[in-house]
Amino acid sequence: xxxxxxxxATLVQPVGSPLSLECTVEGTSNPNLYWYRQAAGRxxxxxxxxxxxxQISSEVPQNLSASRPQDRQFILSSKxxxxxxSGFYLCAWNPTGTHSPLHFGNGTRLTVT
Amino acid sequence: SQQGEEDPQALSIQEGENATMNCSYKTSINxxxxxxxxxxxxxxxxxxxxxxxxxxxxxxxRVTLDTSKKSSSLLITxxxxxxxxxxxxxxAANTGTASKLTFGTGTRLQVTL
Numbered sequence: 001x002x003x004x005x006x007x008x009a010t011l012v013q014p015v016g017s018p019l020s021l022e023c024t025v026e027g028t029s030n031p032n033l034y035w036y037r038q039a040a041g042r043x044x045x046x047x048x049x050x051x052x053x054x055q056i057s058s059e060v061p062q063n064l065s066a067s068r069p070q071d072r073q074f075i076l077s078s079k080x081x082x083x084x085x086s087g088f089y090l091c092a093w094n095p096t097g098t099h100s101p102l103h104f105g106n107g108t109r110l111t112v113t
Numbered sequence: 114s115q116q117g118e119e120d121p122q123a124l125s126i127q128e129g130e131n132a133t134m135n136c137s138y139k140t141s142i143n144x145x146x147x148x149x150x151x152x153x154x155x156x157x158x159x160x161x162x163x164x165x166x167x168x169x170x171x172x173x174x175r176v177t178l179d180t181s182k183k184s185s186s187l188l189i190t191x192x193x194x195x196x197x198x199x200x201x202x203x204x205a206a207n208t209g210t211a212s213k214l215t216f217g218t219g220t221r222l223q224v225t226l
Contacts (some may be wrong), residue, residue: 006155041216041218043216043217043218043219044156044201044216045216047215049213090156092155093219094212098212099143099205100161100212101158102148102156102158102214104155105155106154106155
């Protein structure tokens with residue numbers, strides 16, 4: 001069966017520090033991968049998605065970047081965090097070339113202080 | 114911008130009662146999906162309804178879709194305390210190969226004993 005792992009679960013980082021959040025998927029090949037951010041009490045905002053290795057699409061201009069170095073690995077990064085980067089970050093996947101439902105990780109709660 | 118808007122924002126009912134949540138959206142869709150989120154966790158897919166479908170059932174869940182009004186509703190029958198969570202609708206656009214879901218702001222459901 002397919003599983004998705006996302007870590008760390010919580011993270012407290014000072015302003016100006018770098019960020020690296022990692023997401024891996026097991027049990028499937030060539031998935032679509034997604035990074036979403038959820039502000040407190042709000043819906044989810046799509047940040048990045050990837051349909052293949054090295055293929056990254058950005059949905060909103062921001063201080064963050066994403067990379068997909070391996071088929072089932074998706075990384076969210078920042079060189080210098082801002083206070084506004086605080087939030088709940090969720091990784092998700094679904095089978096390639098489909099509009100099928102997303103499978104989400106358990107999220108990372110990021111607090112920038 | 115948020116495509117889906119849920120109504121109400123919060124709903125409190127007693128166990129055994131039915132809960133109805135509504136979702137409105139703005140553009141044409143391939144499908145509409147409902148997700149559930151327990152506090153501090155990732156989202157879990159509940160049900161998907163395609164644009165050419167009008168009603169769908171899954172256990173105690175009933176979803177309707179009215180594409181002429183660009184609206185959907187989620188009915189949870191005979192609610193239980195374990196149904197306490199936030200519920201989100203998400204719309205999938207009719208283009209592209211990735212599910213660039215657009216999420217609403219959610220309905221917080223509280224089911225009391």
